Amino acid sequence: MRIGLKEKIGYGIGDVGFNFYWANISAFLLIFYTDTMGLPAAAVGTMILITKIIDAFTDPAMGAIADRTKSRFGKFRPYLLFAAVPMAAAGVLTYTTPDLGEGGKLIWAYGTYSLMMLMYTILSTPYSALSGVITANSQDRTTLISFRFIAAFTGTTLVNYFTLDMVKWFGHGDDKLGWQLTMAAYGVAAAIMFITVFFTTRERISPPREQKSAVMGDIRDLLDNRPWLVLFALALIIMTTIVMRAGASVYYMKYYVGQADLTGAFLAVYSIALAIGAACTPLMTRFIDKKKLMMLLMAAVGVLSCVMVFVPKDAIWLMFGINTLIGFFLGPKSPLAFSMFADTADYTEWKTGRRATAMTFAAATFSQKLGGAIASAVIAWMLAAMGYVANEAQSGASQLGIVLLLTVIPGAIALIAAFVMRLYTLDDETLARVQTELLARKSKV
Known part of the structure; x- marks a missing residue:
């Protein structure tokens, strides 16, 4: 069954809400x-x-819970209805600065950030898995997930462009209050979007009726699924590239270029390019195999990122131009990868007779979150090693570190991703055979 435009938009809008958190x-x-x-x-x-150690347990646990959920609303949709408000509260707490000493603030950061990521897992794992059960058509999946990531990059654009201004507007000079109220506004908007997903989507694909599998069996199935393992590594590597570039951009504009007022525009134009790239994904996949396309895109990102290191700090238009091209080539990565994760769930069912859609996406989500954490940690450690001092003019070494974090380092990681993709075995021809055989099996039941 082909799915309609209303359902595609309804599903996609959920990722605007998720990026009110993730983009932040x-x-x-x-x-x-x-x-x-x-x-x-x-x-x-x-x-x-x-x-992220906590996520190593909560992500697969949530996948197992979602796969085994039984309700009149389906396996995955109920979580989008009931976890939306707790997610909003966790976001506000994370961006709250308590009146404590440095040690107390650090403990607060550990606790609230962990809580926010736990709530994010409870929502995002079922949401991602939902894309794997709305339709079995591979091209429809790519289109559906492209809608999702067009929405995601729209949310990213809004966050990147408006957040710092919202903090100033809400805070009236008090950034601590500004961040709290900004996250409260995002939380309310995101909750409405998650509930919209619940009311506009349907779950159409179920596991085989006779399926009875333990959680460890689901995990063993994943570890025995080579295409999924390649995607797991790829998601980690590429998310490291994306988050490193986003996180370093704020420091780059503020401390290297010396024009913090351009940060919103720099990130927003980049996000628009990501969205355009995501929108072009279904067209690209009609002419180029997903595997080859991913390799070409990541190679282009790697080369352009390395070229950007030579851009002088006063060449604003050139800086914006190269960054925009990088965004366009990175844009298709997310819809491609998540469409391919749904394909690997089909592959597991074809190979083993068992299907664990949420577990497939939960482990993938953990890979992405781990990649994002590695990127943020590398930025923070490198800044510290180079002598970074907050809200002060930076030394030459610190400025060099900031430039490398936006250019050469993520560029090298992107080139590694292009190489890793060579190991992926589930090409279009193999996938077509897998899905034809699955359909034949189900027609006999």
Whole structure:
């Protein structure tokens, strides 16, 4: 069954809500901790990475819970209805600066950030898995997920462009209050969007009726699924590139270029390019195999990122131009990867007779969050090592570190991603055979 435009838009709008959180984490959480809460950069980097240990357990646990959920609303949709408000509260707490000493603030950061990411997992794992059960058509999946990431990059654009101004407007000079109220506004808007997903989508694909599998069996199935393993590594590597570029951009414009007022425009134009790239994905996949397309895109991102290191700080138009091209080539990555994750769920069912859609996406989500945490930690540790001092003019070494974090380092990581993609075996021809055989099996039941 082909799905309609209303359902595609309804599903996609959920990722605007998710990016009211994720885009803030990627671009602004680190600088909030260092420049507003006043925490040491190195301590923040360590905190962000250590909290991923919790995700190592909560992501697959949530996947297992969602796969085994039974309700009249389906397996995945109920979580979008009931977890929206707690997510909003966790976001406000994370961006709250308590009246404590440095040690107390750091403990607060550990606790609230962990809570926010737990709530994010409870919402995002079922949401991602939902894309794998709305339709079985591979091209429709790519289109559906492209709608999702067009919405995601729209949310990212809004966050990147308006957040710092919202903080100033709500705070009236008090950034601590400004961040709280900004996240409250985002939380209310996101909750409305999550509930919209609940009311506009349907779950159409179910596991085989006779399926009875333990959680460890689901995990073993994933570890025995080579295409999924490649995507797991790829998601980690590429998310490291994306978050490193987003997080470093704020420092780059403020401390290297010396024009902090251009940060919103710099990130917003980049986000628009990401959205355009995502929108072009279904067209690209009609002519180029997903595997080859991903390799070409990541190679282009790697080369352009490395070229950007040579752009002088006063060449604003050239800086914006190269960054926009990088955004366009990075844009298709997300819809491609998530469409391919849904394909690997089909592959597992074809190979084993068992299907664990949420577990497939939960482990993928963990990979992305780990990649984002690694990126933020590397930024924080490198800033500390180069002598970064918040809200002060930076030394030459510190400025060099900031430039490398936006250019050569993520560029090299993107080139590694292009190489890793060579190991992916589920090309279009193989996938077509898998889905044809699955359809034949189900028609016999």
